[in-house]
Amino acid sequence: MAAPASKTIGDLNGTWVMNKNLSDNTEPGLALQGIGYLTRKAIGFATVTLAVKQYRGPPLPPSTGGECVRIDIEQTATGGIKGTTENRCADGEQRSHSDWLFGTVDSHSHFVAAGDDLRKAVSGHGVDDAGADYLAANWLADEAEKTGPDGAAHLVSVAHNQKDGWIAVQVWGFQNIGGERRYARSIVLKKGDKKVEMRLVYDYVS
Template sequence: MAVPASMTTLNMSGKFTLNKALSHPPEEILELQGVQMLQRKAMGAASAMFTVTMTHSKNDSGEETLTLAQSLPGFDLGEPEVKVFNWQEQTRDTKLIGTIVTKAKRVKLDEVENAYLKEEWSADTVENGVILIHAVPKEGEWSVYQTWGIADINGEKRHVRRFAFTGPKRSVEHRFVYDYLGEN
């Protein structure tokens, strides 16, 4: 389901679920991140029930933030994650892949180095900027750059996340497309 026509990267608040038909399979990235096979298979089978609720706001310091509350029946995905768009490292313990160090900021596409991360964004996303995220595990075995925004997919505006993953075994580029389920 498409996002509302008024949604831009300036406010991506809403409830979403991964559209498996329009996305690359998430199991490959989970495997490269070291998630065990049984967990990957179970998550893949249950991914139709996965939801993420995003709340776009500003914190007490006036910095732009995106709070992500994820749910998947049968899995404890932990506490909501707050991404602060200040490019400062934030450390977070996750249930699946351990301790992750992330940083996030809003950028114009000319600031993004990887060409794949710049592809197919809507005109308003190009104008307002994408959300750039970098994540590494505390042990540093892999690295992923992501761009998040709104893209035109098959004639519909969709929330999209593009990934450029670099790991010890191989590097991959993936796209996740989300269905909009409604307001928070």
């Protein structure tokens, strides 16, 4: 279902299910990231659910300072696919994380305003002009969406797998899709001269 007005980039708390009909095919992106054929196919058939907890709390290591906005996500899937955990601290500091699917990844996340600020935030990181245009396009950016720190409307996440040589740049926010306001992630994946652009769209469950 569409996202209720109470769900914004400042409050993603709840359960979200990826809408496979509205989302792009994930297989090309997973292939670029080195995920095997059988696992890609299983993920393609699975129902993927995100349980999101967003709050202010102590930062993840290696930081030892004050609070940051934490976004903890437990991702589960049907069909015998193992779940993964995404724990983010949206302070822009790089941290390492390992899981069974993507291996060891260095990543950082931060909130960003809409418009030119968003395009500037995603430029670089191996993203060309066309990729930056893709990541910055189609977002809702009215005052009701500016609920993040300092009026931010989006979260930008950059992940780099040094061993396998890929980088993923994501923008999270809300878009009008099929006449309904929905939570979405636009993603550009790069590995060498190969690039995949895709959008994932989520239904709000509870």
